[in-house]
Amino acid sequence: MPAITGKEYIERIDTMKTEIWYKGEKITGKISEHPVYQGTIQSQSALYDMQLQPSTMEFMTYPSPKTGDRVGRSYQKPTTKTDLHHRSEMMKEWAKSSHGMLGRSPDYMNTVLMALAASASLLEGEENCFPKHLVQFYEQAQEQDLSFTHTFINPQVNRSPFYLEDSNEPIAARIIEETMEGIVIKGARLLATQGGMTDEILVLSPGGINDPSHAFAFSIPSDTKGLRFICRESFTFGSNSYNHPLSSRFEEMDTIVVFDNVTVPWERVFFYNNIQITNRFLRESAFRPFALHQVLNRQIVKLEFVAGVAEGIVQTIDIGGYAHVQEKMAEIIIALETLKSLLIKAETNAKIDKFGLMSPELAPLQVASSTFPKVYPKLIEIVQLLGASGMVTIPTEEDFSSEIRTDLDQYLQSAKHNAKDRIKLFRLAWDLTMSPFATRQTQYERYFFGNPSTIASDLYQNYKIKPTK
Numbered sequence: 001m002p003a004i005t006g007k008e009y010i011e012r013i014d015t016m017k018t019e020i021w022y023k024g025e026k027i028t029g030k031i032s033e034h035p036v037y038q039g040t041i042q043s044q045s046a047l048y049d050m051q052l053q054p055s056t057m058e059f060m061t062y063p064s065p066k067t068g069d070r071v072g073r074s075y076q077k078p079t080t081k082t083d084l085h086h087r088s089e090m091m092k093e094w095a096k097s098s099h100g101m102l103g104r105s106p107d108y109m110n111t112v113l114m115a116l117a118a119s120a121s122l123l124e125g126e127e128n129c130f131p132k133h134l135v136q137f138y139e140q141a142q143e144q145d146l147s148f149t150h151t152f153i154n155p156q157v158n159r160s161p162f163y164l165e166d167s168n169e170p171i172a173a174r175i176i177e178e179t180m181e182g183i184v185i186k187g188a189r190l191l192a193t194q195g196g197m198t199d200e201i202l203v204l205s206p207g208g209i210n211d212p213s214h215a216f217a218f219s220i221p222s223d224t225k226g227l228r229f230i231c232r233e234s235f236t237f238g239s240n241s242y243n244h245p246l247s248s249r250f251e252e253m254d255t256i257v258v259f260d261n262v263t264v265p266w267e268r269v270f271f272y273n274n275i276q277i278t279n280r281f282l283r284e285s286a287f288r289p290f291a292l293h294q295v296l297n298r299q300i301v302k303l304e305f306v307a308g309v310a311e312g313i314v315q316t317i318d319i320g321g322y323a324h325v326q327e328k329m330a331e332i333i334i335a336l337e338t339l340k341s342l343l344i345k346a347e348t349n350a351k352i353d354k355f356g357l358m359s360p361e362l363a364p365l366q367v368a369s370s371t372f373p374k375v376y377p378k379l380i381e382i383v384q385l386l387g388a389s390g391m392v393t394i395p396t397e398e399d400f401s402s403e404i405r406t407d408l409d410q411y412l413q414s415a416k417h418n419a420k421d422r423i424k425l426f427r428l429a430w431d432l433t434m435s436p437f438a439t440r441q442t443q444y445e446r447y448f449f450g451n452p453s454t455i456a457s458d459l460y461q462n463y464k465i466k467p468t469k
Helices: 006-015 038-051 081-098 106-118 131-144 275-284 287-316 323-348 362-391 405-411 419-433 436-446 452-462
Strands: 019-022 061-063 070-072 148-151 174-178 182-193 200-204 216-221 227-231 254-265 269-272
Touching (some): 006 038, 070 106, 106 131, 106 200, 182 200, 182 216, 182 269, 216 275, 269 275, 275 287, 287 323, 362 419, 362 436, 362 452, 405 419, 419 436
Parallel strands (some): 019 227
Antiparallel strands (some): 061 070, 148 182, 200 216, 227 254
């Protein structure tokens, strides 16, 4: 099966019997029609359609090494700088369709799976490790264009560095049994973004493990028996794209994942009960450079959008002549151009790694990963400051269809736009910076790859600095 269409993606998700809970009720019926998921599923389906459009198919897909069919470019193992550049083109094209708001668009997890499968040699000859399972599953995912959520994080019971779980009943998901069919998992994991609206969930222990029952990596269908997704409150407040231009289309649900005696078939287990492998696999694999590369491409598109919204405000209310406004806009430009430069450096200095991949240089990607969580909240604040009181004087589209339209047209017009167009821009700025959706976006970017201090420490520890004598 080659790259799928948006219709095929939706039909697959609707056919599954995934257990999803929202506000104390189990979701029934087609998930693509549920208000919590509808907008994002439609947006994601459009990404799949882009793969097969004649104008974009050439760089959105590539010939499968196995079948020759056109499959998703984000699954490609790059072996040349041209391959790497094509991956960037594809990722940016998808990111533009959501203005970079879909942090878990399919190319992220496709990239992760590609990098892990390419690193399967790290599992060769190791106890309780199945490198062939990982490679075979990657090939299956590529040929079937599977979609993924994932979870790496344990529940926040006690974040002390010396905490050891001693509960009789599992809290963090762990192996409780081995059977002829596979390993049995019980407990919970955080934080599965897009949980419930994907074909599969990839579960991986990221490191720092000292209990073999917590050491595992596998992937299972989202509707596996005993698996359930518990949603947070939705930040979608209706489908009206004038009132809620971003949240109505790009609100990715975050879920708690509960494993209630879930059996993971042996052919889906990549490794288990091996603390050493668990604690070094991600670090030594191709995961970091390729995951960071995908994320940086998306973040550049996102900052381009932030810059465009900010400039729209500047021009609409004619404040571009003020020095402090120019200084604020310069901050956005500096951040954007810095990220672009780091991407160019990472791709220009790419080299073949030990797995045979054309791997982007890690250091500039780590710099970008450490920089973005700090600058993004600041740039969001700049948009708020530029909009000032206009960010909260934002009537709805319904108001413009009422008898008070004359008042709105008179008092809410701007130097460059009529009232309705001006409010449309300011509602966009509000949904980008001040709505519940916007607040979640800011928090999500702060912790996209974990604790920012840990990211900075990792950069310092791995950067080669020659001390001055």
